Amino acid sequence: MSEDNKKPAPAAAGRGAAKKELSDHFKTYKDVWVFIEMERGKVHTVSWELLGEGRKLADKLGVQLAAVILGPPGNDLRQAISDAWGYGADLAYVVSEPLLKDYRNEPYSKALTDLVNTHKPEILLLGASTLGRDLAGSVATTLKTGLTADCTELAIDDDRCLAATRPTFGGTLLCTIFTLNFRPQMATIRPRVMAMPERKDAKPGRVIEFKLSMVEDDIVTKILDFVPDTSTEEAHLAYADIVVAGGLGMGNPGNFRLITDLAAVLGAEYGGSRPTIQKGWISADRQIGQTGKTIRPKLYIAAGISGAIQHRVGVEGADMILAINTDANAPIFEFAHYGLVGDATRILPALTKAFEARLAVRRMAS
Numbered sequence: 001m002s003e004d005n006k007k008p009a010p011a012a013a014g015r016g017a018a019k020k021e022l023s024d025h026f027k028t029y030k031d032v033w034v035f036i037e038m039e040r041g042k043v044h045t046v047s048w049e050l051l052g053e054g055r056k057l058a059d060k061l062g063v064q065l066a067a068v069i070l071g072p073p074g075n076d077l078r079q080a081i082s083d084a085w086g087y088g089a090d091l092a093y094v095v096s097e098p099l100l101k102d103y104r105n106e107p108y109s110k111a112l113t114d115l116v117n118t119h120k121p122e123i124l125l126l127g128a129s130t131l132g133r134d135l136a137g138s139v140a141t142t143l144k145t146g147l148t149a150d151c152t153e154l155a156i157d158d159d160r161c162l163a164a165t166r167p168t169f170g171g172t173l174l175c176t177i178f179t180l181n182f183r184p185q186m187a188t189i190r191p192r193v194m195a196m197p198e199r200k201d202a203k204p205g206r207v208i209e210f211k212l213s214m215v216e217d218d219i220v221t222k223i224l225d226f227v228p229d230t231s232t233e234e235a236h237l238a239y240a241d242i243v244v245a246g247g248l249g250m251g252n253p254g255n256f257r258l259i260t261d262l263a264a265v266l267g268a269e270y271g272g273s274r275p276t277i278q279k280g281w282i283s284a285d286r287q288i289g290q291t292g293k294t295i296r297p298k299l300y301i302a303a304g305i306s307g308a309i310q311h312r313v314g315v316e317g318a319d320m321i322l323a324i325n326t327d328a329n330a331p332i333f334e335f336a337h338y339g340l341v342g343d344a345t346r347i348l349p350a351l352t353k354a355f356e357a358r359l360a361v362r363r364m365a366s
Contacts (some may be wrong), residue, residue: 022181029183031120032058032092036069036084037131039078039103040226045196045239046127050189052197053127053154055088062155063122064090070111072101081207083157086199091206092228093119100212103131104221108139111212116143118210120293121184123162125154128188138189146179147186150290152193152313157281162187167290167313174309192238192294192317237286237293242300245288246276247345249304249325253281258348259303264356271295272306289314301351303344307332322346 008168034054037044051067067084071077073096081092086345095111112135116124124139125184126132128150140147148164152174155163162185165176179185237243243264246259256272263270271286271293288295300318305322307330315321316335323336324344333339340347 004111008173018352019147022183026181026183029120029122030061031063031066031119031121032061032123033066033068033116033125033184034068034089035124035126035132035135036067036080037127037129038069038071038076038080039131040075042078043083044127044129044131044191046129046132046189046191047324048083048199050127050193051084051087051089053189055195055197056122057123057156057162058090058152059252061122061160066090066121068112068115068124068339070095070097070100070108072096072098082204085202085204087197088200088202089205091208093210095207095210095212097212098217099135099214099216102223102226103135104219104223105134105138106219107212107214108219109142110214113142113209114213116184119208124184124186126186126188128190130241132188136186140186143184145182145184145186146177148177148179148190149188151187151189152290154187154189161185167310168306174313190294191311192296195296195317204339223251226234237269237271237288239293240269241298242294243288243297244268244270244301244303245273245305246281246303246344247273247305248275248279249306250281251345252277253279255345256332258345258352262301262348262352262355263357265352268297268298268299273311302336303348305332306330307335329335 003236028329032054033051037045044064054065067089067091070078077096084092099107126136136147148166151166153165157163161178163176163178164187165174168175205251243258244263246256250256259270271288272282274287274289274291276282277284277287289312292314294314296317298319300315300321312335321336322338323332324340324347325332326343328341
């Protein structure tokens with residue numbers, strides 16, 4: 001064996017060693033796009049949240065912010081375009097086709113992919129809803145570009161690249177991901193992660209109509225019927241003004257009654273940390289955190305929750321966080337606005353009683 005063969009092979013360079021250098025083709029891509037998710041005439045509020053965030057990115061880059069609106073012709077489509085101006089869009093790309101009445105992956109993917117290839121955006125953002133996740137994955141795959149899912153923070157770095165941050169390793173770490181050599185840079189963001197921008201009166205921007213090069217016979221999936229979700233039992237944590245939640249520090253599932261009692265008095269939603277769902281204490285639709293619901297309530301009361309990073313990223317947008325925990329060194333006290341060190345099973349009944357008395361006085365006064 002020669003001396004050269006005895007030498008160890010050089011270590012492979014990691015992504016950190018990759019160069020942020022685009023081909024001449026991708027250097028022509030510019031502007032920030034936000035996909036406006038609309039179903040049955042109603043725009044998902046995550047779209048407006050993303051327009052607010054997209055406005056910051058576009059201003060940082062010195063480019064335009066565009067809304068991408070797909071749907072059937074009619075008043076709902078026109079209203080969505082009007083609202084896009086109010087939430088900060090400079091222009092709108094519109095695909096108005098009857099066969100876009102209901103979401104199907106094939107025509108929506110075709111429309112968005114063709115739009116990107118024709119008008120070349122630098123950044124494309126979608127909501128991490130059921131629809132958005134399905135559409136983003138297929139579009140990114142077709143375009144052969146990168147997609148960072150379930151982001152909690154977006155920024156522009158010194159090289160004018162999108163820095164998309166998301167939890168990883170089960171939520172124990174935060175990592176920032178770059179799409180270095182391809183465009184568009186794509187990311188999905190869950191509802192309520194970004195603040196809802198204020199709608200303002202704004203002059204209409206430019207509307208660019210785009211034709212879908214597909215007919216009904218080209219689409220394999222057919223809509224046979226539409227059955228709306230009329231369940232009244234499912235939690236609506238993401239949009240609640242007040243949320244009360246419990247963790248393993250509650251001791252046992254029986255003690256969760258203290259959480260629901262306080263929530264009932266406050267007219268609040270209730271939820272729990274991931275371990276309480278895994279143990280079957282409450283249903284999965286009430287899980288709060290990175291792998292559950294992201295919330296932005298006016299008041300969040302967390303009892304017996306340690307505050308690991310996967311929980312933190314789901315609640316830190318709350319206007320006020322009150323944490324109750326026996327461990328004075330629990331991570332949740334690092335980001336809570338107010339903290340009570342003590343046994344939640346004793347503190348919660350006292351809070352419930354106090355709120356009942358205070359609210360009773362207020363009702364009598366009114």
